[in-house]
Amino acid sequence: MSKGSALLDKACEGIQSGEVEQSLSELKDSLLDYRAELGPELWSEFAKQHFSEHPIRKIVHQSPFSHRSYTRPRGYAGDAVTLDYIYGDLSPNGLSPFAERVFNWERATPSAEAVRGRRDLLARYIDEAAAATQTPSILAIACGHLRELRLTKAWKQKQSMNFTALDQDQESLTVLRESYGSDVNVVPGSVRSLIAGKQHFADQDLVYAAGLYDYLPLPVARRLTALMFQMLKPGGRLLVANFHPGLIDIGAMETTMNWWLIYRNESEMAELTGEIENAQIAEQKIFRDQGDNLVYLDLKRG
C-alpha cells in the first residue's frame, strides 16, 4: 500500500501548492491504474481504509459533493441531493475559493457529465412518448427528484400525462411533491416491493430507471427488467441505464466518494432480458452515451 500512500501524498502536495485541478486529475488517473494493479480485495482495503485515514480526505471533502457522497447522510450513496449537485439544481453557499475549485472540478468529471446527459436523454424519451400518445402513461422507477421532467416540452406545454414516480426515499418524494404537485403521482416504493408483487403497474407507454441498475446484482436486475417489461402496453418502451466499466472515474469515485457501483457492458445489459420471452420483444437496442460511459437498454414491447 506504500505506492497508494505515495499517490495520495503527491496529490496533497500538488493541491497545497495551488495546482488543484491538475493534481485532482492526476490522482484520478493514478487511482484507476492502482485499482487495476491491486485487484478487488486489496483495492477495497486501500479505498476504504487508507484513504479515510489520509489527510487528503479532509482536504477533498471541503467540497460538499464528495463529502455528501462519502458520508451518506441518507444511508446510501448517490441520493437525489448528491445528484442535484451534479445537475446544478443545488448550489452550495459559503464555500471557500478552494472548496469551490474542488466542487467545480468534481462537477466536470466524465461521470457527472454522463449523469447530466442521462437526464437529458430521459427527457427526450418522455417527449417521444408524449408525442406518440395524447395522454401517455409513464412510470419512473427510483425517480429521485425527477429533474428530467421539468426539461420536457410535454411538461412545459402542460400536456396531460399519467406520470407516476416511485422511489424508496421519503425525503426525495417530499421534494418531488413540492416541485410537481398534482402533475405527478408520487408513490413510495422499492424494487423489493415490486419484486414481491406488492405494487402493480400496467398499460404504461414508457417505464424507465436511471441510477438504479448500477446498484442491482444480476438476478434482481433481471427480475426487475421482466417486471418492468410486463408493465408496458403493446408498443410501449422500457429504458434502463447503467454505467460502463470503462468509466475513467471509477478509482476516484470509489475512494474519494465512497461510491461503489456495479458496472455493465453491452453483453451484460443484454443479459438483463433473460426472463423476458423473446417473442414479446418487438425491438431491442443497446447503445452507449456520447462519452461511452453509460450503456442503455431500450426495449419495445410487441
Ligand SMILES: C[S@@+](CC[C@H](N)C(=O)[O-])C[C@H]1O[C@@H](n2cnc3c(N)ncnc32)[C@H](O)[C@@H]1O
Ligand atoms: C442515483 S439516484 C437517481 C435518481 C434519478 N433517477 C436520477 O437519475 O436523477 C438513485 C435513486 O434510486 C433510489 N433507489 C435506490 N435503490 C432503490 C430501491 N431498491 N428501490 C427504490 N428506489 C431506490 C434512491 O432513493 C435514489 O433516489
